[in-house]
Amino acid sequence: MTTKTPWNDGRLCYGGDWNPEQWPPEVWREDVALMRAAGVDLVTVGVFAWSRLEPEPGRYTLDWLDDVLDLLHSAGIRAALATPTASPPPWFSLRHPDALPVTADGVRLTHGSRDTYCAAAPAYRDAARSIAEVLAARYAHHPALALWHVHNEYGTTCHCPHTEAAFRRWLTTRYDDLDALNDAWVTTFWSQYYSDWAQVGTPRATQYLANPGQVLDFRRFWSDTLLSAYTEQRDLLRAANPAVPVTTNYVLGDWVPVDHARWAREVDLVAIDHYPSATDLGAEEQTAFAADLARGWARHGAGRPVPWLLMESAPNQIHTAGRMHTKKPGRMTRHSLAHVARGSAGVMFFQWRAPVGGAERFHSAVVSHAGADTRVFREASNLGAALGRLAGTAPGRVQAAVAIAYDAASGWALRHPGMPRDGLDHPGEAAAVHRALWHAGVTADVVPPGAPLDGARLLVLPALYLASDATVDWVRRHVHDGGHLLVTWLSGVADEHARVRLGGYPGAYRDLLGVRVEEFHPLADDEHVPLSGGGTGRIWSETVHPAGAETISAYAGGVLDGRPAITRHRVGDAYAWYVSTRPDDGTYRRLLTEVAGLAGVVPACPGAPSGVEAVRRQDGLLYLLNHTDRPQRVPAAGLDLLTGATVDGELTVAPGGVAVVREETP
Ligand code: GLA
Numbered sequence: 001m002t003t004k005t006p007w008n009d010g011r012l013c014y015g016g017d018w019n020p021e022q023w024p025p026e027v028w029r030e031d032v033a034l035m036r037a038a039g040v041d042l043v044t045v046g047v048f049a050w051s052r053l054e055p056e057p058g059r060y061t062l063d064w065l066d067d068v069l070d071l072l073h074s075a076g077i078r079a080a081l082a083t084p085t086a087s088p089p090p091w092f093s094l095r096h097p098d099a100l101p102v103t104a105d106g107v108r109l110t111h112g113s114r115d116t117y118c119a120a121a122p123a124y125r126d127a128a129r130s131i132a133e134v135l136a137a138r139y140a141h142h143p144a145l146a147l148w149h150v151h152n153e154y155g156t157t158c159h160c161p162h163t164e165a166a167f168r169r170w171l172t173t174r175y176d177d178l179d180a181l182n183d184a185w186v187t188t189f190w191s192q193y194y195s196d197w198a199q200v201g202t203p204r205a206t207q208y209l210a211n212p213g214q215v216l217d218f219r220r221f222w223s224d225t226l227l228s229a230y231t232e233q234r235d236l237l238r239a240a241n242p243a244v245p246v247t248t249n250y251v252l253g254d255w256v257p258v259d260h261a262r263w264a265r266e267v268d269l270v271a272i273d274h275y276p277s278a279t280d281l282g283a284e285e286q287t288a289f290a291a292d293l294a295r296g297w298a299r300h301g302a303g304r305p306v307p308w309l310l311m312e313s314a315p316n317q318i319h320t321a322g323r324m325h326t327k328k329p330g331r332m333t334r335h336s337l338a339h340v341a342r343g344s345a346g347v348m349f350f351q352w353r354a355p356v357g358g359a360e361r362f363h364s365a366v367v368s369h370a371g372a373d374t375r376v377f378r379e380a381s382n383l384g385a386a387l388g389r390l391a392g393t394a395p396g397r398v399q400a401a402v403a404i405a406y407d408a409a410s411g412w413a414l415r416h417p418g419m420p421r422d423g424l425d426h427p428g429e430a431a432a433v434h435r436a437l438w439h440a441g442v443t444a445d446v447v448p449p450g451a452p453l454d455g456a457r458l459l460v461l462p463a464l465y466l467a468s469d470a471t472v473d474w475v476r477r478h479v480h481d482g483g484h485l486l487v488t489w490l491s492g493v494a495d496e497h498a499r500v501r502l503g504g505y506p507g508a509y510r511d512l513l514g515v516r517v518e519e520f521h522p523l524a525d526d527e528h529v530p531l532s533g534g535g536t537g538r539i540w541s542e543t544v545h546p547a548g549a550e551t552i553s554a555y556a557g558g559v560l561d562g563r564p565a566i567t568r569h570r571v572g573d574a575y576a577w578y579v580s581t582r583p584d585d586g587t588y589r590r591l592l593t594e595v596a597g598l599a600g601v602v603p604a605c606p607g608a609p610s611g612v613e614a615v616r617r618q619d620g621l622l623y624l625l626n627h628t629d630r631p632q633r634v635p636a637a638g639l640d641l642l643t644g645a646t647v648d649g650e651l652t653v654a655p656g657g658v659a660v661v662r663e664e665t666p
Helices: 025-038 063-074 090-097 122-139 161-172 178-185 212-240 260-266 282-301 331-341 374-388 407-412 424-441 468-478 585-598
Strands: 013-018 042-045 078-082 147-149 250-251 271-272 310-312 344-350 402-405 444-447 458-462 485-490 515-520 534-538 542-546 551-554 564-571 574-579 612-616 621-626 632-640 648-652 658-663
Touching: 013 025, 013 310, 013 374, 025 374, 042 063, 042 147, 042 344, 042 402, 063 078, 063 122, 090 122, 090 178, 122 212, 122 282, 161 212, 178 212, 212 260, 260 282, 271 282, 282 310, 282 331, 282 424, 310 331, 331 344, 331 374, 331 612, 331 621, 331 658, 344 374, 402 424, 407 424, 424 444, 424 458, 424 485, 424 542, 424 585, 458 468, 485 585, 542 564, 574 585, 612 632, 621 632, 621 648, 648 658
Parallel strands: 013 042, 013 344, 042 078, 078 147, 250 271, 271 310, 310 344, 402 444, 402 458, 458 485, 485 574
Antiparallel strands: 515 542, 551 564, 564 574, 612 621, 621 658, 632 648, 632 658
């Protein structure tokens, strides 16, 4: 099967969300001229334009979109044409009150923001298909059309009667009969036994803790339901012109009821939106992690490799809960090129032009309220020129010999009520491992359980709470094939229904690890336990009994004084490590450096100084991103594609700068 992409010959895409519906035509022309000046060649159009496209039920006003697409085409800019189904107009909500979403405590929401629909409501699904059909009929062969962008960030849930009925239908296909559901949800506990399907509902607000199996299945149900909302649009868009790729942009975070790895099977390219929340170096760490996640979904989730693309990012501010933080000059470029280094097929922003009103009027934009005579626009133009110099390099495979397992359902299950501690966070633990390796200069793949591990010398399971029998087999095969393994606390504790595996934790991996955990000792937020090998443990600790493993570091103090904290078990020629607490960052970095080293994994660019992110790719490119405010010297040889300079053994990367070296082949 050929891979459908919105670009040709390895060209990198560059652009962002453009909202001409908010502006008169003279601004469109100015925008397109500015896009050309900035090197933009792909824009997402129409993503929230439903009420401009269909101001009244069945009355379509598409002339303006004809003009917009023609204008783009005449300027050589391609369109990622969106279906506007993430924001139904007010007429829709008033006409179909039963399609408005209901919260867990029974409140029916109303329009006035976006995403106010129930994706299980037939009226919403019909309306979404209709507007997508209208767009497909009119634009499927428009010469500007490069990509269909379905919806925006699927991620809503609902508890209305439509949802309840759909949830029940979904459960009847998941479980052979009601006994199987009762068994999976352990309904013997608290007298929750269901004697009729009609008694089974969504996990609405209830008196005390909800059933974990029910909550987990509700998330899975929403992932599948939202996916079917996507695929029915995709299918009709594809039918209108099979040559045009179709995707939808992923929003990251374990609050999203979407299993992105599973969804990767249904998209022609994986598209992610990424907005780091940290303001210090954490933003760069988060950027690398998000890019590696996307690459893992694209490479392994789809069952066939598909490309991936950074579909949205902020041209300027980083948003935190209380305040927007302005990015220093150069930072936007480094964030963008970090994604490209890790395999993104381009860089897209939200948003092109800042609106005069609306909820996101102060969100950063390439063309800000101040216009285009700004340092942000100049930096964006320089980035456009840099991407032009990298033409022919997309999409590139990254060299990585460590695989970190990431599983949406484990993240959901750890958030369940009634866990031994609040704040348990599988994505956060995966990110902590990734961060420690990032600081050690080691590139990691982030992969769904079951992914081929051919190139991985080391597999890490970071609080990978759920373990189906298939996942356990996958881990075993890796170790028995000579791969090294590192397992952290709370991995393999439960099966895929979140039922605890008995006989001592971690039930799924005890024998591989040569340990048996008798009990948990969760730590308070401000608690630290000293470790005999140096450093401290946080968040979690456990009574670990060695059963074949050697102790590498023990708890030093408190009730667990002298007991193993970190262990290592020899299996054939490899080691299976167990980490029963969250080491502080420095200790984690040292530990993972040692573990990776013993597994034969080397940094991407040995000799690169601290603060320089290096990514080496299979196409012979070495990306070097200097996150410090000093010039940094890095050993390298070849041609710097961004400057055209020959690199002869050593390269100085400017403060906050980036170099992309096409390495000499020895
Ligand atoms: C998301 C959405 C955009 C916008 C940005 C703001 O990524 O897709 O519409 O709301 O967040 O950061």
